[in-house]
Amino acid sequence: MNCIKVHVRECESYGDSLAVIKGLLKQPELEKQIKDCKRILIKPNQLMASTPDQQICTHPDFVEAIIVALKEYKKPIAVGDSPGFGSIEKVAKVSGLLEICQRQDVPLLGLGEAMTVKHDGFLIKSFELAKDLKKYDLIVNLPKMKTHTLTVFTGAVKNIFGMIPGSRKAQFHARLQNANFFSLMLLDLYSVLKPKINIMDGIVGMDGQGPNAGRLRESKMIIASEDALAMDAAASEICGLKVPLIEHAKKRGVLPKYKIEGKYKSQNYKHPRSIMEGLPNWLKKYAKSLLTERPKITSKCIKCKRCVKVCPVHAISHELKINYSKCIRCYCCQELCPEKAIRLKSNFITKFMFKKVGRS
Ligand code: SF4
Ligand code: SF4
Incomplete structure (x- = not known):
């Protein structure tokens, strides 16, 4: 296996x-990707409508610097994301991204339309990804540290989760509330979608209760790599964090x-504290059963098994009984x-949640 370079540079402001x-773009393995491509899609982190000083989204000045640097290569460029909450126009207006796209005359895409990509992953057998991805042969991924x-x-790797359009992301969050299973899903996503250029905005980062309520950290660095997972491993090493995604990738x-x-x-x-952390196990199980839909085998079943x-967790017995305390709600079943014989059973809370986020 080749040794991937992860470049770290100091950047004061x-x-x-x-x-x-x-x-950084002059690094041979990165510059080659730009020279060889036809069309570039820049993917910043536009988590939610927040101002640049809140440092929740990739900073607009950082995105503008990338656009200006890439323009030298004279390739068509677009910027796109599908935010967790709200439309891209609303989010980008507050985050400052809209203004820089207008100033630099590059289109801003909402990545709302989906295409299905089949994948024989460990946890996920198909992803709904942004259809616009088909039009671009180079993704420049701009996560925030x-x-x-x-x-x-x-x-x-988490930033490419934004390539899953709109409410479909909320469903993954509802289904995979455990860090380990969510990370395994991210690893499946990483094997489907590999941006060839990744540049991390670590000039001002965030620790503690991220991604939106943590403490700002002036880390004064930019990190770049051709591989998203290698870059995350290096960045989490620099931050001193033990990250489930990296631990699972190693295993x-x-x-x-x-x-x-x-x-x-x-x-x-500073390590984040999870909402579920500190709850006794019986309460965590209770929370999971309240916040997710249960798979239920119906009379259409032809017992093909x-x-x-x-x-993935052997929660269905040969007698076709589901053990809900083992079930992680991945919905692979x-x-x-083949008979669409498994229905997802809602309770009043999940019905309310899906009404709020919209079910795809
Ligand atoms: S896959 Fe569907 S049809 Fe086959 S045993 Fe399971 S529920 Fe029944
Ligand atoms: S029974 Fe639960 S864990 Fe097993 S495949 Fe179905 S949803 Fe996933």
Whole structure:
């Protein structure tokens, strides 16, 4: 396996970012991707409508510096994201992204339309991804260096989760509330979608209760790599965080060998505290059963037992009984049942949740 380079550069302020980014894009493995591509899609983090000083989204000056640096290569460029809450226009107006897209004359895409991508992953057998991805052969992924109360760290791999349009993301959050299973889903997503250029905004990061309510950290660095997972491993190492995504990647043997190039100061980011943390196990189980829909085998079942085979945690017995205390609500059984014989049973809370977020 090749050793992936993860480049770390000091950057005092957003005003200095253009020069640093231009230097990073000259790295041979990154510049080759730009020279070889036809169309570029820039994917910043636009989590929610928040102002640049809140540092929740990739900073607009950082995105503008990337656009300016990429324009030198004279390729068509667009910027796109599907925010967790609200339309891209509303979010980008507040975050400052809309203004820079207008100033730089590049289209801003909402990535709302979906296409199905089949994938024989560990947990997920198909993803609904933004249809616009088909039009671009180079994704430039711009995550923010932040902690996350569920996944511990929200870096480059978590940023590509934004390529899943709108409310479909909420369904994954509802289904996979456990950090381990959410991280396994992210690993499946990483094997489907690999941005070839990843540049992390770590000029001002966030620790503690990220991704939106943490403490701002002036980490004064930009990190770049051709591999999102290697970059997350390096960034979480720099931040001093133990991240489930990286631990699972190591266990499954999919973490590329990487080498950090450049000087940096270790950051000692404060670990986030999960909402579920501290709850006794019986209460966690109760919360899970309240917040998610249960798969239920109906009378359409022809007893082919495919669901028994695909269940990743062996929660379905050969007698086709589902053990709900084992079930992690991945819904692989429902997705893959040839007879559509598995129904998702709601309770009043999940009915309310899906009414709020919209069911796809
Ligand atoms: S996959 Fe569907 S049809 Fe086959 S046993 Fe399971 S529920 Fe029944
Ligand atoms: S029974 Fe539960 S854990 Fe097993 S495949 Fe179905 S939803 Fe997933």
